[in-house]
Every structure is written in C-alpha cells, then in structure tokens.
Amino acid sequence: MPDILIRNLPPVLHARLKAAAASHRRSVTQEAIAIIDEKLGSESATPASRLPEPIKPRRPITMEETLRYIDEGQR
Numbered sequence: 001m002p003d004i005l006i007r008n009l010p011p012v013l014h015a016r017l018k019a020a021a022a023s024h025r026r027s028v029t030q031e032a033i034a035i036i037d038e039k040l041g042s043e044s045a046t047p048a049s050r051l052p053e054p055i056k057p058r059r060p061i062t063m064e065e066t067l068r069y070i071d072e073g074q075r
Contacts, residue, residue: 006032 009017021031
C-alpha cells in the first residue's frame with residue numbers, strides 16, 4: 001500500500017485532525033484516509049462519461065410563434 005507524508009502541517013489543523021479521529025474512534029492516519037476518501041469520492045461513483053448529456057436551453061420563442069400556438073390551442 002502506498003504511503004503519504006505531509007510536511008509542515010499547521011498545529012491547529014493537526015489538533016483538529018486528532019480531535020476528529022478521537023471522536024470517530026480512529027487513528028489519525030485512519031481519519032486522514034477517511035477524509036481524503038470522502039472528499040475525492042470512491043471509484044464506484046458514476047464516471048462523468050456515463051452521465052446523461054446536459055439539457056440544452058431552447059431558443060426564445062417569438063411573439064408570432066406564441067400567438068400561433070395560442071390560436072392552434074383554441075381550435
């Protein structure tokens with residue numbers, strides 16, 4: 001399993017990480033892994049290539065088209 005080393009971690013951030021780890025009953029390393037996993041997402045998430053196409057906005061309807069639709073609806 002690959003290792004990671006974080007240098008110059010601000011003391012306040014380290015204290016917050018330790019407190020979060022303690023509240024979740026994990027080690028600091030386990031807590032850091034959980035936070036990274038949460039932020040980056042898991043590999044089982046839907047890849048962007050499988051997401052549906054975004055909805056394209058339609059062009060504005062002209063006044064003539066609006067009146068024609070109204071007339072057609074009244075028939």
